[in-house]
Structure formats: structure tokens, C-alpha cells
Amino acid sequence: GSEMCIRDSTMDGFEVSMGRFKNAWQHFCTISHHKVLVCRHCFKVGLYRQGIMHDLSKYSLTEFRVGVNYYQGDRSPNTAERSDLGYSTAWLHHKGRNRHHYEYWIDMKGNRDATLEGKPMPTRYVVEMLCDRMAASKVYQGSAYTDASSLEYLRLEQSAKGELLMHPDTKALLERMLTWLAEDGEEIALRRVRNEIVKPRHREPNTPKF
DSSP states (O other): OHHHHHHHHHHHHHHHHHHHHHHHHHHHHHHHHHHHHHHHHHHHHTOHHHHHHTTGGGGSHHHHHHHHHTOOSSSOHHHHHHHHHSSOHHHHHHHTTOTTSGGGGEEEEETTEEEEEEOOOOHHHHHHHHHHHHHHHHHHHGGGOOTTHHHHHHHHHHHSSSOOOOOHHHHHHHHHHHHHHHHHOHHHHHHHIIIIIITTTOOOTTOOOO
């Protein structure tokens, strides 16, 4: 009887270890696939350094561990962790280190006004955000992805409860590029981004930096 219990316990431990290894491998493949897609998009628009450096924090212990523990396959592990804990440790770590997320640019209105607001994102990071959103839609939607998917997701964000703390300049530029993508397709849209946004170092009216 005791030998049977030991054997069962050993097998259970082995299955748990194999399950975690499988999650780790699948999560690694998912984030690496995403990174490769973002890199391709960034290269097409002329943001080479950002393409190479994109999302490196996802390979850190803080973020990767959550990816393993909450691996889903069809949605971000951060979403699952948030459902479980009420917040996501991986996302809090990630958004503070990656400037292509508009949440990185949320700050107080002023030294004596603690109201939070979205600050204008430099153009280069809005373009990287475009590339990131395209890649994320492709990875998670798979064969259901269309050139309108990323624009539809933005609309979904805008319709959610609560204010989207994105600066009007950032929102206007992102929406413009996503509309090009939805209406003209990826090849033409990325060519327009390169020629009309990146090459002339375009800035929206209240955006101080490219």
C-alpha cells in the first residue's frame, strides 16, 4: 500500500513537472513568434532598433514565470493572472519597461494635481504600438485574423467601462494608421507609415518628440 502511494505521488509530481515544462515551451514559442512578427513589421517601417529590442522584458523571470503559471494559448497569461489575483504582476512589470504601451505614459496632470492622464507618446513608440497590436492580433486570432482585427480591438477597448487614458494625439495617430491597415491592407499601410510617418519624423500637434 505504501509503495503504491509513493509510486502515485511520484507519477503526479512527474506529470506536474511535464505540464509546467510544456507550458514553458509553449509560452516561449508564443512570445517569440510575437516578437518575430513585431520585428518584421518594425523593419518594414524603418524602426530597426525597436524591432530588435521589442518586448525583451517578457523573457525576464518576473514576466516569464507568470506566462508559465497562467499559460492559456488563446489569450494573454496576464489576463488570466488578473482574473485570479485582481491584478497582474507581469503586466505591472511589463508596462513600466516598454514605451510602446500607452500605459507607460500615464502620469499625474501636475505636481499639485494627482488626476491621472495619458501623456503624448513620441511618434516612434506609437508606430511600434501599431506593429505590436498587429502581431498580437495575428498570434491570438490565428486564422480568424483580418487586417481590420486591430482596429476592431481598439474599438472594443474604447467601448469598455472606464476611460481609456490615452492622449488624444496618440489615439488620433494610432487610429489613423489602423484605419489604413483595415482599408488598404498590410503592405500598403506599412508603406504609408514608413513614407508618411517615419521618414519625415512626423509629430502630432501636441506631441513634442518623434
